[in-house]
Amino acid sequence: NAGVMQNPRHLVRRRGQEARLRCSPMKGHSHVYWYRQLPEEGLKFMVYLQKENIIDESGMPKERFSAEFPKEGPSILRIQQVVRGDSAAYFCASSPPATGTTGELFFGEGSRLTVL
Amino acid sequence: QKEVEQDPGPLSVPEGAIVSLNCTYSNSAFQYFMWYRQYSRKGPELLMYTYSSGNKEDGRFTAQVDKSSKYISLFIRDSQPSDSATYLCAMGGGDKIIFGKGTRLHILP
Numbered sequence: 001n002a003g004v005m006q007n008p009r010h011l012v013r014r015r016g017q018e019a020r021l022r023c024s025p026m027k028g029h030s031h032v033y034w035y036r037q038l039p040e041e042g043l044k045f046m047v048y049l050q051k052e053n054i055i056d057e058s059g060m061p062k063e064r065f066s067a068e069f070p071k072e073g074p075s076i077l078r079i080q081q082v083v084r085g086d087s088a089a090y091f092c093a094s095s096p097p098a099t100g101t102t103g104e105l106f107f108g109e110g111s112r113l114t115v116l
Numbered sequence: 117q118k119e120v121e122q123d124p125g126p127l128s129v130p131e132g133a134i135v136s137l138n139c140t141y142s143n144s145a146f147q148y149f150m151w152y153r154q155y156s157r158k159g160p161e162l163l164m165y166t167y168s169s170g171n172k173e174d175g176r177f178t179a180q181v182d183k184s185s186k187y188i189s190l191f192i193r194d195s196q197p198s199d200s201a202t203y204l205c206a207m208g209g210g211d212k213i214i215f216g217k218g219t220r221l222h223i224l225p
Contacts (some may be wrong), residue, residue: 035215038171039215040124040217041215042204042218043160043210043215044215045213056212092157104162105213107161108159110158110159
């Protein structure tokens with residue numbers, strides 16, 4: 001049973017380009033969370049999605065960032081016009097429908113974005 | 117005041133010692149309390165999950181929650197070099213799960 005799959009694992013972009021990060025949740029999981037992690041800082045909540053719905057995006061910057069979790073296919077975190085401050089590790093986590101937001105999250109290995 | 121406070125360390129202890137890791141929180145709405153372990157360049161993995169005040173034990177790990185003091189702890193007995201990692205506390209309630217900054221732990225052989 002494959003775990004949470006994130007790709008790419010490493011992504012390098014120049015300022016002004018777009019970054020797309022993908023997350024395939026564990027089989028049977030319908031809840032997806034995105035977190036950002038900077039060195040010496042914890043995991044910062046960005047957005048919580050269920051299939052075709054954004055449940056909570058209170059942690060996501062209002063501009064340049066968007067997330068989706070379509071009926072078919074992976075969840076995508078999109079960052080437009082990247083800036084150096086967007087350089088970070090972005091983690092995706094999933095949970096099964098039964099647990100919802102109880103905290104039993106299964107994390108991927110992360111996507112490390114470097115903006116030059 | 118931040119919602120979750122956690123000392124970032126680093127914390128270095130000799131092999132075999134008992135390790136105590138702690139977090140405080142301010143939001144009374146938190147209902148679920150977790151500890152995650154994160155090795156370098158890896159994703160966090162769930163170690164312990166508790167719902168109510170009290171203790172929960174799993175092998176060498178014991179999680180403790182004191183809701184009245186808004187304080188949670190993780191104890192590691194007979195610590196091993198393989199326990200060297202960053203430990204993140206996390207709390208959930210409603211639609212959000214909030215993580216502490218993590219404590220870097222080094223077990224010295």
